[in-house]
Amino acid sequence: MSARKPDRVETTGPTREEEVLAAAAGLFAERGYAATSMRDIGERVGLLGGSLYHYIKSKDALFVRIHDRALQAAEDRIRAAITGIDDPALRLATACRVLLAIQLDPASLTMPLMHDFRAVPEVVRAQLVERRDAFERLFVDLVEAAPPPAGVDPAIYRILLLTTLNSASDWYRPGRLTLDQVAEQILRVYAVTG
Numbered sequence: 001m002s003a004r005k006p007d008r009v010e011t012t013g014p015t016r017e018e019e020v021l022a023a024a025a026g027l028f029a030e031r032g033y034a035a036t037s038m039r040d041i042g043e044r045v046g047l048l049g050g051s052l053y054h055y056i057k058s059k060d061a062l063f064v065r066i067h068d069r070a071l072q073a074a075e076d077r078i079r080a081a082i083t084g085i086d087d088p089a090l091r092l093a094t095a096c097r098v099l100l101a102i103q104l105d106p107a108s109l110t111m112p113l114m115h116d117f118r119a120v121p122e123v124v125r126a127q128l129v130e131r132r133d134a135f136e137r138l139f140v141d142l143v144e145a146a147p148p149p150a151g152v153d154p155a156i157y158r159i160l161l162l163t164t165l166n167s168a169s170d171w172y173r174p175g176r177l178t179l180d181q182v183a184e185q186i187l188r189v190y191a192v193t194g
Helices: 016-031 038-045 049-055 059-082 088-104 110-114 122-145 154-166 179-189
Strands: none
Touching: 016 038, 016 049, 016 059, 038 049, 038 059, 059 088, 059 110, 059 122, 088 122, 088 154, 088 179, 122 154, 154 179
């Protein structure tokens, strides 16, 4: 009786479309929107122009798609972290900590893509702003549930809080404070308890 060989398990890697998206995302993050061409993207994945357009419609559509995916991934991560937390202040504090971690992650695409808002054509910018506003709706709801200190306008509070969190990669340098300590300081400044 011969030993039965185990069934062969096929492992599949990323699809060609996913490779194109990953290459484009990397180039946009490294070089920015304006300095990235379709030719650059094609060269990175080994595709010529005609073949590349099989996977994407245009550089603009590609940028919007990557931007939307990055924001959706961030939103999903935040929502997963706050699921099951009933205390509104703790929900807001947790969301802030997660967003800070996303913004300080060197592999995160949210900040490089957000920095290109002014570099993209107006029609693309309008789509990016629409998606960003949808993402920020999460923080509108969190701030409404855990209102800011008395006399502070909730919209201004939210804008300043998100500006601080979203710009962290511009000013944070590892060493003096850990990410958790920075998050704690930001939450203290904005009087978020939790």
